Amino acid sequence: MQFAKLDDSPMFRKQLHALEESAEALRERCQRFYKGCRKYTDGLGEAYDGDIAFANALETFGGGHDDPISVAVGGPVMTRFTIALREIGTYKEVLRSQVEHMLNDRLTQFVSTDLQDVKELRKRFDKASLHYDQVREKFLSLKKDAKPEIVVGFEEDLRNAKSQFEQTRFNLMTALSNIEAKKKFEFLEAVSGSMDAHLRYFKQGYELLHQMEPYIHQVLTYAQQSRERANSEQVLLADRMQEYRRQMERDNQRSFSSNDVTPAGDGIQAAARSSHKMIEAVMQSTPRGKVQTIKQGYILKRSSNLRGDWKRRFFVLDSRGMLYYYRKQWGKPTDDKTIAHHTVNLLTSTIKVDAEQSDLRFCFRIISPSKTLTLQAENAIDRMDWMDKITGVIASLLNNQIPEQRPYRSPMGLHQRTGSETSTLSASSEYDGSEDTVASRAHPSGSRRDHNPRRGPKPQERPVDILQRVPGNGVCADCGASDPDWASLNLGILLCIECSGVHRNLSVQISKVRSLTLDVRVWEPSVLGYFLSVGNTYANTIWEELLPPDSRAAEDAGVRGSIDERNGSLRDVRVKPKPNDPIAIKEKFIHAKYVEKRFVRKLKVQSGAPPMARQIWDAVSSNKLQLVLRLLITGDANANTTFEQAMGASESSRSPLVSLAGALSRKGSVSQSTRSNWSGPLLPTSQTPSRPRSAASSPLRGYDLLEGPSSNEAAIADTKDLQGCNLLHIACQIGDLSLVELLLQHGAQIEATDSLGRTPLHHCVLKGKNLCAKLLLTRGSKPRAPDITGKTPLEIAVEKGASADEELFYMLSEPNR
Structure with a gap:
């Protein structure tokens, strides 16, 4: 018993005080215990999250049954382990919930309710005791002669105060007794x-794992056996690799010690008849529907792009007589779509030793009607082996006369190119056309100039020799270095090697740099004609118009900026650099010249002058290539300007033929009265408007690339509808390859359609401009694009009789275009 006597006495008050101190000490201990319990339950919750995360990760790693990787790492076994881990995690979550309910919640209840009640009751007891003392003092202070009614009132107050005091005293005593009683069972019950x-948690986990114990031991035994098998396989693989390395060393020694012997002729004669007989036996013994590999391995293949770089490809020669290679290492042999564009049918192929335009060793070629593969083996023996195997397959195919459908080959011997090997010069500056000489693209109209040998360069003449004869092209357009052998395709200028390196750092939208000697496939007749029509001299009249006329003489006068000796930076780019100037000076000048256009006189359309769209439309319609180039640079004209943009709303609503007739009636691109309203110059008055003077002195004149009648009006006079046409449509109707090339180099859309759904290729075929049609086809134009009537360029060519040009007909009918 905590209270022996219930009377209010000093001993009673002392006992109350001791119990209150004990309760307060218990409060502090409970709070520390609660923090530990809370941290423990939080840890159980984190452990549960970790168990579930581990189970999910294990399931993701090897839970799928159909995944080859999952099967290899034991996915089905891990799935069962994942289920067990999730069960154990569930048990842990149940434990956390029970501990939180039994410990945390009860401690919170004890501290926040029971101990807090003691503090509240103590306050009430102190207040009631003080009130009782005050009332008692007032009652005892009454005089003997006090009135009875006053005495009665004080007695009533004293009685009420004492009753309230006793009530609060007993409440406090009860609360303290409750605290003392709960000490004996509350905490033991919660902890137990x-x-x-x-x-229960550990028992459930043990029962679960005890049931899986045989299975776990079985899996461990299987894993140990797998380890032993893997070690054995590694030992065998190491032995095979060692033997393979020895064989490679022997082959290399034999290869480097042997002479570079190659089969002669077209490669059809056998180099080893026993090998041919073995190949023929393999091909004949292969079951129907099955394919056996005769030889496979890596060979270097020369790319069909402009650079002609060499790339390592994996080739396979099979019993069907097919030679194919994988463009990507992950290509599958059974994937017909993957190998369809990289397959050569050897029945219609021949094999040649060495490669064209290459002095590399160990090269050979496989020539078929569809493509020519230039290959390079790693050594002479490897080349002999490949050529022997391929020759044996060809001989077997010819001897047995295996029926294969031969691809169409034109009588002119044009080789078909697959879609995977073609490229577009206008998009990537890489052209995959045949290496024809400039004269091979002569005008087909039968005029005398087509057969005049003086009109074209000699067959052996190089592009660098042709273009450097153009006035101004003997020196670099940017620094004046002599004998430039690099060029910018879209700018139409020749550059030295240092300036070409600076141009390469610019975006391809500004400058597309190619070599005059290395990138031989770039220099098609259209590109040559474009360069012959521009030249460095005329190009610099546009790009350097605001540059002082003699910028080199300005150096002595102090105009040239000083050069920082540490980095060679140029502080004044208004002076044209010299050939021996630091590269930093050239870089700043070229950036200011072409990127910032600091020296270009911007063409501003003043009041009364035609809009820029109309000016460039008239220039293209009049076949003024130099004026078109000037408007594109100085006036920021759009190479995709349409008829509606050029003529405006008032004129485009009228008959387009009338508007065009008005445009063509002017002999020049703009009238002299209009020319005076322009802020920028157009062409030198002493220069021929249609072509620059440089073109006249060049071996191949720009107008040699003009098809059809010499009059531009006659070339497009029968146009029925110009609605929706753009500049490229008009250039194709005129038939000037150089003008078409200029527009393509400046971003003209090759697949743009007019109001009748016709592309520029449609217009080329309609007007009989076969050379322009071939140019568009090599640049990626789609020959199967229909117009609104559903007719493709091929169908229009057949209707108009253009199929007499077998090369064009073959290009239009290529299925891979």
Whole structure:
């Protein structure tokens, strides 16, 4: 018993005080215990999250049954382990919930309710005791002669105060007694309950894992056996690799010690008849529907792009007589779509030793009607082996006369190119056309100039020799270095090697740099004609118009900026650099010249002058290439300007033929009265408007690339509808390859359609401009694009009789275009 006597006495007050101190000490201990319990339950929750995350990760790693990787790492076994781990995680979550309920919640209830009640009751007891003392003092201070009614009132107050005091005293005593009683069972019950929860948790986990114990030991045994098998396989693989390295060393020694012997002729004669007989036996013994590999391995293949770089490809020669290679290492042999564009049918192929335009060793060629593969083996023996195998397959195919459908080959011997090997010069500056000489693209109209040998360069003449004869092209357009052998395709200028390196750092929208000697496939007749029509001299009249006329003489006068000796930076780019100037000076000048256009006189359309769209439309319609180039640079004209943009709303609503007739009636691109309203110059008055003077002195004149009648009006006079046409449509109707090339180099859309759904290729075929049609086809134009009537360029060519040009007909009918 905490209270022996219930009377209010000093001993009673002392006992109350001792119990209150004990309760306060218990409060502090409970708060520290609660923090530990809370951290423990939080840890159980994190452990549960970790168990579930681990189970999910294990399932993701090897849970799928159909995944080859999952099967290899034991996916089905891990799936069962994942289920067990999730069960154990569930048990842990149940334990956390029970511990939180039995410990945390009960401690919170004890501290926040029971101990807090003691503090509240103590406050009430102190207040009631003070009130009782005050009332008692007032009652005892009454005089003997006090009135009875006053005495009665004080007695009533004293009685009420004492009753309230006793009530609060007993309440406090009850609360303290409750605290003392709960000390004996509350905490033991909570802790023992949590331990029982732990017991159930570990018991459930043990039962679960005990049931899986045989399975776990079985998996461990299987894993140990797999380890032993893997070690054995590694040992065998190491032995095979060692033997393979020895064989490679022997082959290399034999290869380097042997002479570079190659089969002669077209490669059809056998180099080893026993090998041919073995190949023929393999091909004949292969079951129907099955394919056997005769030889496979890596060979270097020369790319069909402009650079003609060499790339390592994996080739396979099979019993069907097919030679194919994988463009990507992950290509599958059974994937017909993957190998369809990289297959050569050897029945219609021949094999040649060495490669054209290459002095590399170990090269050979496989020539078929569809493509020519230039290959390079790693050594002479490897080349002999490949050529022997391929020759044997060809001989077997010819001897047995295996029926294969031969691809169409034109009588002119044009080789078909697959879609995977073609490229577009206007998009990537890489052209995959045949290496024809400039004279091979002569005008087909039968005029005398087509057969005049003086009109074209000699067959052996190089592009660098042709273009450097143009006035101004003997020196670099940017620094004046002599004998430039690099060029910018879209700018139409020749550059030295240092300036070409600076141009390469610019975006391809500004400058597309190619070599005059290395990138031989770039220099098609259209590109040559474009360069012959421009030249460095005329190009610099546009790009350097605001540059002082003699910028080199300005150096002595102090105009040239000083050069920082540490980095060679140029502080004044108004002076044209010299050939021996530091590269930093050239870089700043070229950036200011072409990127910032600091020296270009901007063409401003003043009041009364036609809009820029109309000016460039008239220039293209009049076939003024130099004026078109000037408007594109100085006036920021759009190479995709349409008829509606050029003529405006008032004129485009009228008959387009009338508007065009008005445009063509002017002999020049603009009238002299209009010319005076322009802020920028157009062409030198002493220069021929249609072509520059430089073109006249060049071996191949720009007008040699003009098809059809010499009059531009006659070339497009029968146009029925110009609605929706753009500049490229008009250039194709005129038939000037150089003008078409200029527009393509400046971003003209090759697949743009007019109001009748016709592309520029449609217009080329309609007007009989076959050379322009071939140019568009090599640049990626789609020959199967229909117009609104559903007719493709091929169908229009057949209707108009253009199929007499077998090369054009073959290009239009290519299925891979």
